Amino acid sequence: MNNMNLKILARELNLAISTVSRALRDSHDIGQETKDRVRALAEKLGYQPNPYASSLRQNKSNTIAIIIPEIENNFFSQILNGIELVAQSKGYHVLIYLTHEDFQKEKSILQLLRNGRVDGLMISLSNSTKTYEHLQAWKDAEIPMVFFDRVCEGIDAPTITTNDTEVSYKGTEHLFASGCKRIAFLSLSGDLSITNRRKAGYLQALKKNGKENEQVVIECGEDNEENNTIIRKLLRKKNRPDGVFTAIEKLAINVYEVSKELKIEIPDQLKVVSFSNSPAAPLFCPPLTSIIQPAYEIGKEAVTTLFKLIDKKPLLKYEKKVILPSHLCERKSSSGKPKSKS
Amino acid sequence: MNNMNLKILARELNLAISTVSRALRDSHDIGQETKDRVRALAEKLGYQPNPYASSLRQNKSNTIAIIIPEIENNFFSQILNGIELVAQSKGYHVLIYLTHEDFQKEKSILQLLRNGRVDGLMISLSNSTKTYEHLQAWKDAEIPMVFFDRVCEGIDAPTITTNDTEVSYKGTEHLFASGCKRIAFLSLSGDLSITNRRKAGYLQALKKNGKENEQVVIECGEDNEENNTIIRKLLRKKNRPDGVFTAIEKLAINVYEVSKELKIEIPDQLKVVSFSNSPAAPLFCPPLTSIIQPAYEIGKEAVTTLFKLIDKKPLLKYEKKVILPSHLCERKSSSGKPKSKS
Numbered sequence: 252m253n254n255m256n257l258k259i260l261a262r263e264l265n266l267a268i269s270t271v272s273r274a275l276r277d278s279h280d281i282g283q284e285t286k287d288r289v290r291a292l293a294e295k296l297g298y299q300p301n302p303y304a305s306s307l308r309q310n311k312s313n314t315i316a317i318i319i320p321e322i323e324n325n326f327f328s329q330i331l332n333g334i335e336l337v338a339q340s341k342g343y344h345v346l347i348y349l350t351h352e353d354f355q356k357e358k359s360i361l362q363l364l365r366n367g368r369v370d371g372l373m374i375s376l377s378n379s380t381k382t383y384e385h386l387q388a389w390k391d392a393e394i395p396m397v398f399f400d401r402v403c404e405g406i407d408a409p410t411i412t413t414n415d416t417e418v419s420y421k422g423t424e425h426l427f428a429s430g431c432k433r434i435a436f437l438s439l440s441g442d443l444s445i446t447n448r449r450k451a452g453y454l455q456a457l458k459k460n461g462k463e464n465e466q467v468v469i470e471c472g473e474d475n476e477e478n479n480t481i482i483r484k485l486l487r488k489k490n491r492p493d494g495v496f497t498a499i500e501k502l503a504i505n506v507y508e509v510s511k512e513l514k515i516e517i518p519d520q521l522k523v524v525s526f527s528n529s530p531a532a533p534l535f536c537p538p539l540t541s542i543i544q545p546a547y548e549i550g551k552e553a554v555t556t557l558f559k560l561i562d563k564k565p566l567l568k569y570e571k572k573v574i575l576p577s578h579l580c581e582r583k584s585s586s587g588k589p590k591s592k593s
Numbered sequence: 594m595n596n597m598n599l600k601i602l603a604r605e606l607n608l609a610i611s612t613v614s615r616a617l618r619d620s621h622d623i624g625q626e627t628k629d630r631v632r633a634l635a636e637k638l639g640y641q642p643n644p645y646a647s648s649l650r651q652n653k654s655n656t657i658a659i660i661i662p663e664i665e666n667n668f669f670s671q672i673l674n675g676i677e678l679v680a681q682s683k684g685y686h687v688l689i690y691l692t693h694e695d696f697q698k699e700k701s702i703l704q705l706l707r708n709g710r711v712d713g714l715m716i717s718l719s720n721s722t723k724t725y726e727h728l729q730a731w732k733d734a735e736i737p738m739v740f741f742d743r744v745c746e747g748i749d750a751p752t753i754t755t756n757d758t759e760v761s762y763k764g765t766e767h768l769f770a771s772g773c774k775r776i777a778f779l780s781l782s783g784d785l786s787i788t789n790r791r792k793a794g795y796l797q798a799l800k801k802n803g804k805e806n807e808q809v810v811i812e813c814g815e816d817n818e819e820n821n822t823i824i825r826k827l828l829r830k831k832n833r834p835d836g837v838f839t840a841i842e843k844l845a846i847n848v849y850e851v852s853k854e855l856k857i858e859i860p861d862q863l864k865v866v867s868f869s870n871s872p873a874a875p876l877f878c879p880p881l882t883s884i885i886q887p888a889y890e891i892g893k894e895a896v897t898t899l900f901k902l903i904d905k906k907p908l909l910k911y912e913k914k915v916i917l918p919s920h921l922c923e924r925k926s927s928s929g930k931p932k933s934k935s
Binding site: 278504508 | 686698730855
């Protein structure tokens with residue numbers, strides 16, 4: 252941080268720094284001629300007041316934070332894109348923090364931010380988050396907060412999600428319709444409400460097809476090697492599934508990798524449906540049937556809601572719990588006519 | 594921003610806010626017993642001083658900024674990952690700004706940040722940046738700055754890049770070795786030094802193969818539809834290329850899309866090599882021969898260098914111009930034996 256601009260102004264004008272500072276604040280004890288000279292040069296040099304001094308005076312940081320589990324995922328990067336665009340247009344600055352699915356990290360980031368560094372927070376929880384005191388403490392500090400994607404239902408704050416249960420039901424139902432008899436559900440481990448909602452949709456479809464006693468629920472983690480081991484074990488079983496529904500994109504990549512390795516043909520021997528926002532999903536071998544989330548819109552909605560809270564505008568009832576629709580895009584990976592060309 | 598914590602402390606202790614504040618600063622006019630009571634509760638409640646007041650006192654913001662053209666790209670998100678990890682471990686906050694390849698946006702972000710909001714800046718230029726006054730003004734303000742990926746060679750600041758020319762030569766040479774006779778180079782438009790370096794590698798390979806008069810250099814942009822139109826025109830030509838080298842990943846996706854549409858078989862009728870950091874590239878149809886950049890390491894190196902500048906540590910000569918090696922990963926899309934299975 253530097254005060255270069257104020258110093259340069261004073262030096263160039265041959266004035267005291269305090270005089271320049273008062274002239275810029277339109278102080279009554281500075282003559283009009285001096286004010287005009289100072290302002291003219293300030294404009295020319297692009298002078299701006301120190302933002303932190305302004306923050307303290309106005310009790311406002313013009314900064315918001317986004318906390319997400321990871322960024323190497325098209326879903327979160329599209330969300331960030333939506334957030335940054337709206338924030339920039341409002342003259343706000345965006346701090347970004349990654350938890351890497353680590354609850355302790357999430358906790359310490361929140362504690363660090365609670366002291367007034369930001370005017371508001373948008374957060375998608377880590378999958379290892381099981382207690383919510385850190386979120387309650389934030390809430391108690393009365394700083395605006397919006398949950399998106401992986402939300403915390405026990406804390407009273409606006410949430411932006413998608414129709415997880417409905418679209419997961421639809422995806423699983425589509426696998427049944429394509430001829431699958433035994434469908435596995437792959438998700439991140441942990442107790443995330445989003446995972447539970449997606450699983451609920453899967454279970455509903457199982458029930459509808461009279462398969463409620465044949466659930467195959469597999470919990471994976473962050474590490475690709477470990478995930479591949481888990482999936483290898485699943486696909487080597489005698490009664491291996493003929494359909495897989497993965498709750499996150501990276502698990503679909505793991506399924507494709509292991510299938511290739513074990514020479515299991517997708518979709519002939521294994522059909523795959525996954526949540527995915529990858530622009531390359533149509534180019535996969537075979538093209539991946541995807542549940543596409545409105546990620547950019549989720550980001551825009553989250554930050555717009557946050558600004559309403561910051562500006563102390565009242566939220567309408569539906570704005571407190573926004574659910575944006577995802578849609579199923581059928582491609583070759585779940586095709587019921589395996590011999591046909593896509 | 595709020596002063597909630599200080600207020601809560603004062604209320605809980607039944608003391609004036611100013612007393613609490615002075616006790617925390619170990620002021621000599623507050624008794625030891627009061628100081629102990631205040632500190633004990635402060636610790637219990639996780640009180641932290643206002644960061645902006647601290648910033649002003651210490652003339653340090655503990656905040657750095659990263660400016661990138663886009664984030665929906667595995668390369669930039671891996672870089673951000675590397676940066677955020679090191680910054681978090683140093684107790685620094687990371688502001689993120691996206692230019693969306695817009696020079697005016699880049700300029701105004703830099704101007705906005707020059708007033709002391711950040712202790713340092715890492716930037717990868719937009720492809721529409723043609724003049725460098727905004728970067729020179731930053732340099733003149735003596736705030737630490739590091740360029741990565743798309744650097745500005747006219748400004749004296751450390752740069753972190755990869756061996757673009759060498760690896761582009763290698764990629765193009767590989768296409769010739771696989772049997773290509775006519776190779777096109779696809780890149781973003783604009784005057785970026787990185788594009789010029791990659792093009793130089795392509796041209797060197799052409800020259801080595803006696804094809805210096807057969808260069809096919811195609812400039813694309815941000816818009817996927819427009820890019821597909823440009824590529825469609827290229828691939829419908831009578832003397833269409835039998836090899837394509839794309840300088841960025843998204844253009845490879847465009848080439849795959851158009852080839853599929855025009856029923857041009859990759860690699861039989863068209864071989865493709867691209868810069869790409871997508872973990873899904875091996876799953877493409879066919880798997881994409883990729884030049885993989887050490888993105889995570891570029892991020893880590895950029896932020897480590899920035900911290901050295903912030904801490905006023907001297908840089909060794911090689912630290913001022915770091916070049917990290919990329920590598921070519923050959924896959925089916927450029928295979929010289931088109932009939933064989935991958």
